[in-house]
Amino acid sequence: MKKYTELKDIKDLSQIVEEAIALKQAPFEFKHLGKNKTLVMLFFNASLRTRLSTEKAAKNLGLEVQILNVNDSWKLEFDDGTVMNADTSEHVKEAAQVISQYADVIAVRAFPSLVDKEKDAQEIVLNSFIKYASVPIVNMESATAHPLQALADVITLEELKTKKKPKVVISWAPHPKALPQAVANSFIEVMQMANVDFTITHPQGYELSDAIVKDTPVIYDQEKALKEADFVYVKNWSSYTDYGKVLSQDASWMMTQEKLGNAKFMHCLPVRRNVVVEDAVLVSENSIVIHQANNRTYAAQVVLKNILENIE
Numbered sequence: 001m002k003k004y005t006e007l008k009d010i011k012d013l014s015q016i017v018e019e020a021i022a023l024k025q026a027p028f029e030f031k032h033l034g035k036n037k038t039l040v041m042l043f044f045n046a047s048l049r050t051r052l053s054t055e056k057a058a059k060n061l062g063l064e065v066q067i068l069n070v071n072d073s074w075k076l077e078f079d080d081g082t083v084m085n086a087d088t089s090e091h092v093k094e095a096a097q098v099i100s101q102y103a104d105v106i107a108v109r110a111f112p113s114l115v116d117k118e119k120d121a122q123e124i125v126l127n128s129f130i131k132y133a134s135v136p137i138v139n140m141e142s143a144t145a146h147p148l149q150a151l152a153d154v155i156t157l158e159e160l161k162t163k164k165k166p167k168v169v170i171s172w173a174p175h176p177k178a179l180p181q182a183v184a185n186s187f188i189e190v191m192q193m194a195n196v197d198f199t200i201t202h203p204q205g206y207e208l209s210d211a212i213v214k215d216t217p218v219i220y221d222q223e224k225a226l227k228e229a230d231f232v233y234v235k236n237w238s239s240y241t242d243y244g245k246v247l248s249q250d251a252s253w254m255m256t257q258e259k260l261g262n263a264k265f266m267h268c269l270p271v272r273r274n275v276v277v278e279d280a281v282l283v284s285e286n287s288i289v290i291h292q293a294n295n296r297t298y299a300a301q302v303v304l305k306n307i308l309e310n311i312e
């Protein structure tokens with residue numbers, strides 16, 4: 001693996017999932033791989049899991065870790081040819097080259113604006129680092145994708161499934177804030193790569209990009225979609241068609257124990273209790289969100305391991 005900015009960087013999903021599960025059993029086996037090497041993590045947005053699990057994964061591999069909250073640094077310019085006489089102090093062209101001298105791998109978190117759809121789709125922050133850095137890049141959630149989360153999700157499914165081809169449903173849930181489509185996009189993409197019976201359910205107006213959904217069935221009736229589900233992944237996203245808008249806060253879409261039945265409950269976290277999902281689900285045996293968050297470490301570790309093995 002030369003980089004991990006999108007799920008397409010995974011050549012063989014079942015092989016990488018197997019490798020991640022093996023790393024979970026023996027997390028320090030490859031501690032030599034990162035010796036005298038450094039991971040620099042750049043955060044343009046808040047994080048709990050991604051930050052701590054990726055740092056843990058890196059340290060398990062013997063890497064040094066440096067973290068920069070970009071808001072504490074100089075405001076970066078991304079546009080070409082700008083006269084930088086306003087509020088941006090440093091161009092990503094210099095920043096990426098400079099950081100590449102300190103880092104052997106650079107990981108970036110940069111959420112979308114949710115204002116300008118075309119600009120968000122261009123993934124300007126992530127792609128600028130891919131273009132101007134001279135070391136491998138890892139996506140820690142970009143404008144349109146969260147491939148580390150999706151990998152942790154598929155590892156979790158593989159560990160906890162009780163049938164060969166489980167039924168998996170992703171269900172939209174209400175939320176007071178406009179959230180990105182990234183988590184849903186990557187979960188859908190990874191489910192299309194996995195051996196599952198997969199369905200999407202959301203209210204009208206919350207259709208995701210056709211390029212993501214492809215031929216996955218979309219059912220607007222949540223109850224119908226959830227029938228006989230083995231795993232239910234709950235997530236809010238803001239409208240993609242009416243870009244970045246909160247069109248509905250319909251509480252009837254909140255996940256409840258009654259709707260979930262015997263299915264396992266998944267969520268990437270952080271989750272708004274009693275808005276996205278009722279308390280009763282999170283305290284029940286059917287909630288696997290903590291297990292899922294633990295797997296973020298092994299998703300990051302398998303990615304960093306594969307990248308390190310490819311550095312000269």
Ligand SMILES: NCCC[C@H](NC(=O)CCC(=O)O)C(=O)O
Binds near residue numbers: 177179182183271272
């Ligand atoms: N990385 C996991 C999710 C990050 C982000 N959630 C959030 O911003 C939730 C914030 C809140 O609930 O206030 C998202 O949906 O993409």
Ligand SMILES: NC(=O)OP(=O)(O)O
Binds near residue numbers: 046047048050141268
């Ligand atoms: N799931 C996830 O990415 O969590 P953080 O935003 O806390 O990193």
